[in-house]
Amino acid sequence: MPTLVSHPDEVKVISRRFGQGAAEIDKYLELDGYKAVQKAIAEGPEWIINTMKASGLRGRGGAGFPTGMKWSFVPKQSEKPKYVLVNGDESEPGTCKDHVIFLHDPHAVIEGTMIAGLAIGSKMGFIYLRGEYRYLLKIMEKAVADAYAKGFLGKNIFGSGVDFDIVTQSGAGAYEVGEESALMESLEGKRGVPRIKPPFPAVVGLYGGPTVINNAETIASAPHILLMGGEEYAKIGSERNGGTRLFGISGHVERPGVYELPMGYNLKKAIYDVAGGIKDGKKLKAVVPGGSSCPVLLPEEIDVGLDFDQMGKAGTMLGSGGIVVLDETVSIVEFALRTIAFYQHESCGWCIPCREGTDWIKKTLTRVYNGGGSKKDVANVQYLAENMMGRTFCPLGDAAAMPTLGFVKKFRKEFEDYIEGHKAGTPIITVEQLVGAH
Structure with a gap:
C-alpha cells in the first residue's frame, strides 16, 4: 500500500484532504466538499469548460491531452444520452497515485464526475476501478451511497432541477481495459478489447452516446480547480502544464x-x-x-x-x-524480461504485431537470460520492437515496444556482456518462476 509521506516542496492541492478522514462525507463537507459542484451549477457549462481550459490541466492518465478541450469536443445536442466515465483501472506497473485518491478522498472523484457531467450535459457517470482494487471499491460504493443519502446524487441535485446518477464498477484485472475504448467495451459487458477509431468517444462512446473519459486523478482535480480558479491553478505548474x-x-x-x-x-x-x-x-x-x-x-x-x-x-x-x-545492483536483462513478460501476458491478442511481437521478444529475452543467447538476439529484439511501434489498434503495443527499445539502445553492452558471460546449458528459469521468486 502506498505510504502517506510529506516533503516541504510539495504543493498540496489534490492531496490536501489526505489523512484527514475525508472518506466520510461529513468530514468532506467540513473541508469544502461539494462546494465546487454547486458553483458549477450556478455558473453553467461554458464557465466550467473555460475554467478547465484556463487551468492547463492535462490528462493525468498518461496521454496528457488538455482536459477542458476534451470536454468541449462533446456535442451540445445529442439524440443519445451522454456519459462521464472515470478511468480508475490503474494497472501500469510502478503507478499507485489513483489508489491514494480512492482511499483518502473518494468524494473528490464523485464531485469531479458530477462537474464533468454538468460541463457536457450528462446525467450519468461511471466510476471504473481496476479488478485488484476490491477493497477500494467498497470505499467508493459507500461514498456514493452517502452522497445519495444526502441528496447530492439522484433527482434534482442541490435543488437545481438537474438529475445525476453514478454507478461504480470493478474490472477483472486486465491492463488492456485501461485503454479508453476497451474500457467502454468492458462496461458494456463485452470482452475488453479496443475499438477502431474514429469514431472517437466524444461523439460515439459508451452505448453509442457521446462520452467523456478521464483518469481518476484528472477528475478529482476538477473540484479544486473550480474553487481556486483556473488561472491560479495554472500558475503552480510549468508552461502548458498547469497545476x-x-x-x-x-x-x-x-x-x-x-x-x-x-x-x-x-x-x-x-x-x-x-x-x-x-x-x-x-x-x-x-x-x-x-x-x-x-x-x-x-x-x-x-x-x-x-x-x-x-x-x-x-x-x-x-x-x-x-x-x-x-x-547499480539491478540486472537490466532481467528487468527488461520482467517488463515484456507483463505486456505479453496482458496483450488482448486482437492484433498480430502486439500478440506475436510481445511473445517473440519474451521468448528471445528468456533464452538470453537463461544463458542460451547470442548477440544476434539483441538485434532481433530491437527489430521486433521497432516493428510493433505504431502498428497496433491501441497503445499497448507501443507501451511494450518503447521500454524494450530503451533498454536495448541504452544498455546494449550490458546485454552483450551478459551473453558473453553465460554459457548455454544453464538450468532453464521460466518467466513465471522469475517473477514468482521476487
Whole structure:
C-alpha cells in the first residue's frame, strides 16, 4: 500500500484532504466538499469548460491531452444520452497515485464526475476501478451511497432541477481495459478489447452516446480547480502544464511514497531530495520516469522537468507518474524480461504485431537470460520492437515496444556482456518462476 509521506516542496492541492478522514462525507463537507459542484451549477457549462481550459490541466492518465478541450469536443445536442466515465483501472506497473485518491478522498472523484457531467450535459457517470482494487471499491460504493443519502446524487441535485446518477464498477484485472475504448467495451459487458477509431468517444462512446473519459486523478482535480480558479491553478505548474501531479516514487530510494509536486518539478531533485536519494548509499543505474511503458533514462539524463513537454524532449514520457528508481545492483536483462513478460501476458491478442511481437521478444529475452543467447538476439529484439511501434489498434503495443527499445539502445553492452558471460546449458528459469521468486 502506498505510504502517506510529506516533503516541504510539495504543493498540496489534490492531496490536501489526505489523512484527514475525508472518506466520510461529513468530514468532506467540513473541508469544502461539494462546494465546487454547486458553483458549477450556478455558473453553467461554458464557465466550467473555460475554467478547465484556463487551468492547463492535462490528462493525468498518461496521454496528457488538455482536459477542458476534451470536454468541449462533446456535442451540445445529442439524440443519445451522454456519459462521464472515470478511468480508475490503474494497472501500469510502478503507478499507485489513483489508489491514494480512492482511499483518502473518494468524494473528490464523485464531485469531479458530477462537474464533468454538468460541463457536457450528462446525467450519468461511471466510476471504473481496476479488478485488484476490491477493497477500494467498497470505499467508493459507500461514498456514493452517502452522497445519495444526502441528496447530492439522484433527482434534482442541490435543488437545481438537474438529475445525476453514478454507478461504480470493478474490472477483472486486465491492463488492456485501461485503454479508453476497451474500457467502454468492458462496461458494456463485452470482452475488453479496443475499438477502431474514429469514431472517437466524444461523439460515439459508451452505448453509442457521446462520452467523456478521464483518469481518476484528472477528475478529482476538477473540484479544486473550480474553487481556486483556473488561472491560479495554472500558475503552480510549468508552461502548458498547469497545476500539480501525484508522483509515486518507488524502487531503490530511501523514502518511497506518493508525493504531490508542481508540474515541471526537476526529476533529479525528486529522487535525491524529495525521496531521499538512492537507498543504502548505492549508485543510480537507471530511472523509469512514468510507469513501465516509458523509455528508461540514464543517470546523466535525469536533470529534467517532470512535465509532458520536457519529458518528451528527453526522449521519454511523463506517463502515469510512476517513477521507478533502479540502483547499480539491478540486472537490466532481467528487468527488461520482467517488463515484456507483463505486456505479453496482458496483450488482448486482437492484433498480430502486439500478440506475436510481445511473445517473440519474451521468448528471445528468456533464452538470453537463461544463458542460451547470442548477440544476434539483441538485434532481433530491437527489430521486433521497432516493428510493433505504431502498428497496433491501441497503445499497448507501443507501451511494450518503447521500454524494450530503451533498454536495448541504452544498455546494449550490458546485454552483450551478459551473453558473453553465460554459457548455454544453464538450468532453464521460466518467466513465471522469475517473477514468482521476487
